[in-house]
Structure formats: C-alpha cells, structure tokens
Amino acid sequence: MKKKALITGITGQDGSYLAEHLLGLDYEVHGIVRRVALEQPEHRLSRLKGVLDKLKIHPANLDSYPSIFHVFSREQYDECYHLAAQSFVAESFADGFSTMSTNISGTHYVLAALRELQPKCKFYFAGSSEMFGKVRETPQRESTPFHPRSPYGISKCAGFQLAVNYREAYGMFCCNGILFNHESPRRGLEFVTRKITNGVARIKLGLASEVRLGNLDAKRDWGHARDYIEAMHLMLQQPAADDYVVATGQTHSVRDLCELAFSEAGLDYNKYVKIDQSVYRPAEVDLLIGDASKAHSVLKWQPKVDFAGLIKEMVHADLAALASTGKSEPVLARA
Numbered sequence: 435m436k437k438k439a440l441i442t443g444i445t446g447q448d449g450s451y452l453a454e455h456l457l458g459l460d461y462e463v464h465g466i467v468r469r470v471a472l473e474q475p476e477h478r479l480s481r482l483k484g485v486l487d488k489l490k491i492h493p494a495n496l497d498s499y500p501s502i503f504h505v506f507s508r509e510q511y512d513e514c515y516h517l518a519a520q521s522f523v524a525e526s527f528a529d530g531f532s533t534m535s536t537n538i539s540g541t542h543y544v545l546a547a548l549r550e551l552q553p554k555c556k557f558y559f560a561g562s563s564e565m566f567g568k569v570r571e572t573p574q575r576e577s578t579p580f581h582p583r584s585p586y587g588i589s590k591c592a593g594f595q596l597a598v599n600y601r602e603a604y605g606m607f608c609c610n611g612i613l614f615n616h617e618s619p620r621r622g623l624e625f626v627t628r629k630i631t632n633g634v635a636r637i638k639l640g641l642a643s644e645v646r647l648g649n650l651d652a653k654r655d656w657g658h659a660r661d662y663i664e665a666m667h668l669m670l671q672q673p674a675a676d677d678y679v680v681a682t683g684q685t686h687s688v689r690d691l692c693e694l695a696f697s698e699a700g701l702d703y704n705k706y707v708k709i710d711q712s713v714y715r716p717a718e719v720d721l722l723i724g725d726a727s728k729a730h731s732v733l734k735w736q737p738k739v740d741f742a743g744l745i746k747e748m749v750h751a752d753l754a755a756l757a758s759t760g761k762s763e764p765v766l767a768r769a
C-alpha cells in the first residue's frame with residue numbers, strides 16, 4: 435500500500451520540493467490549493483509544473499474550518515505537512531491581523547479537523563527560527579526560549595504551541611520543525627536572497643541599475659530548501675513525535691550575501707546596492723544561527739549545500755531565467 439500525504443502550501447517553495455521528494459519515495463501526494471490559484475495555474479502552480487499530473491489537488495481555504503474539514507472527510511492520510519502560511523515577515527508588520535488569522539487559526543483548523551476525523555495521521559508544523567527573535571542564547575537550539583519580534587514570529591509561536599498541545603492533550607503524532615532560513619531558485623522575490631540574486635541578474639543583463647535594500651547587518655543561517663524538506667519527512671518517520679531545529683550552523687550577514695552574489699556575476703556590490711530606509715523593519719531579528727545537533731543525531735539529517743553553493747545556484751538560475759525570457763515576476767513594493 436502506498437503511503438498517502440497531504441501538503442498544505444504545496445504551491446510554495448517548500449511544498450513543491452516536498453511533493454517531488456515524496457513522489458520519489460512512492461507516496462500518493464495530495465495538496466490543498468486556494469481556488470483562486472486554480473484559476474491562474476501557469477503563475478500560481480508554476481513551481482509544480484514538473485509533477486502536477488502526478489498530484490491530487492483539493493481546492494480549500496485555510497480561513498474556513500468547514501473547508502478544511504471537508505478535505506479531511508474525503509480521504510484518509512498517513513501524513514499531513516502543514517506548510518501554508520503568510521510567511522513574509524515584513525508583510526506581517528503591514529497586516530498583522532491577516533497574518534495571525536491565517537497562521538494561527540489555519541493551523542488550529544487543520545489540527546482540529548485531524549483530531550475529529552483522523553487522529554492517527556502524523557502532523558508536521560512548519561515552525562520557524564523567527565520564534566527565537568531577540569535571541570536568548572547563541573546558537574539557538576530546541577531548548578532556547580522564544581522571544582518573537584514580529585506578528586509573523588508570534589503567529590509561529592502560537593502554531594508551535596498548538597502542535598505541542600495536541601500532542602500532549604490528545605496523544606496525536608505532532609512534530610514541529612524549527613527551520614532556519616532556507617532558500618532556492620524557487621524562493622519568492624520578496625525574500626532578501628532572491629531579491630538580491632534576481633537583482634544581480636537584472637543588473638548584469640542591463641535590465642536594472644541598482645538593488646534597494648534595508649538592514650545589511652542582519653545575520654541569518656541560510657540553507658537550501660531541498661535539504662530542509664528531507665528533515666520534515668524524517669521527523670514523521672521516527673517512533674515518537676518531537677521538535678527539531680533544522681539549520682546549517684553557519685551564519686552570514688546580508689552584506690556577505692550581497693558581496694558573494696554580486697561577485698558571482700563579476701560585479702562589485704558597493705556600486706549597485708542602495709540603502710532604503712523604508713525596507714527596515716520596526717523590530718529586527720539581528721542574529722540567527724542554529725544548532726541542529728539533535729536532527730543530526732536522531733534524524734541522521736545533514737545539509738548537503740552550503741551558503742556559497744546556495745547563492746551560486748541562485749545567481750546562475752536567475753541569470754539563465756532572465757536571459758531566456760528577458761522579464762521577471764513583479765516584486766512587491768514592500769519587499
């Protein structure tokens with residue numbers, strides 16, 4: 435019997451890599467997608483284009499409990515990966531209410547529907563290193579207290595605690611991944627890695643003359659999304675549910691990222707990066723660096739791609755994509 439998995443957020447960077455990974459492991463893979471996405475498949479389902487015909491897609495809305503309940507009432511699943519969220523930190527400052535509603539209630543609806551209809555289904559919650567926020571220790575590990583710095587970070591703390599509570603109160607198999615920043619050529623253009631690698635490609639090809647950025651001193655632990663989704667799957671294969679930090683253990687500043695990405699295209703970032711005060715956040719997370727010892731020892735998980743390899747892949751993917759089409763996706767004004 436094939437295992438059956440449901441992915442919320444299947445159209446995103448992580449969802450698309452996870453869908454490919456699970457198909458490769460001979461899973462039957464289902465995904466929840468907003469109905470509006472089905473009306474614009476070329477754009478909204480573009481990350482799934484290689485595997486779309488192998489997936490079963492369910493239109494549903496995470497803002498509605500009946501909608502989620504309906505999905506789980508139709509099929510039984512072995513595993514549920516809850517990745518869907520408003521995941522852009524800056525947007526959560528602009529509209530904290532929507533972020534809270536989607537990220538907290540959406541998670542609660544999925545857990546409540548699972549409890550009601552299929553309590554044996556294993557559940558993965560996409561927690562985040564943003565939960566550590568104003569960090570209480572370095573490096574950050576599973577036992578590090580949370581101190582979120584944004585509505586997004588607060589919403590992820592709530593989702594994390596909901597998963598813990600369903601595990602403790604109802605004995606459900608609920609795992610939290612505490613994933614540090616993870617990127618790829620499939621990253622949205624609003625996130626700093628892709629904004630920079632796309633900017634480098636645009637400048638190199640004569641389509642732009644600058645990239646406008648905010649805080650260059652923030653430090654992040656950046657890994658490759660394709661590596662990180664493997665850890666999600668491994669968590670659900672363990673004998674007991676638990677929470678795991680997933681990180682590379684290396685940290686770099688946004689400035690380091692600029693230097694590396696521009697030099698990959700033979701450019702000096704000092705000439706092209708302009709500081710834009712409007713991109714600064716009202717409260718910043720200054721330093722993230724994860725200690726993934728538990729994932730190494732229990733899950734036998736190791737990242738394969740390092741920071742330099744990641745940025746190189748992203749710059750060259752953006753150069754190739756822009757050279758072939760001459761245009762890129764629109765960038766959000768706030769990004």
Ligand code: GDD
Pocket residue numbers: 521522523524561562563564613614615616624625626627629646647648649650652653654688713714715718719722769
């Ligand atoms: N987006 C963006 N745009 N960030 C900028 C810019 C800019 O122009 N200039 C500087 N930064 C800084 C931000 O202030 C932040 O300190 C850092 O670059 C990274 O920003 P993002 O790439 O937007 O990611 P994030 O760290 O806020 O959040 C990401 O990682 C989390 C895990 O720690 C997201 O993927 C979250 O969803 C995820 O949970």
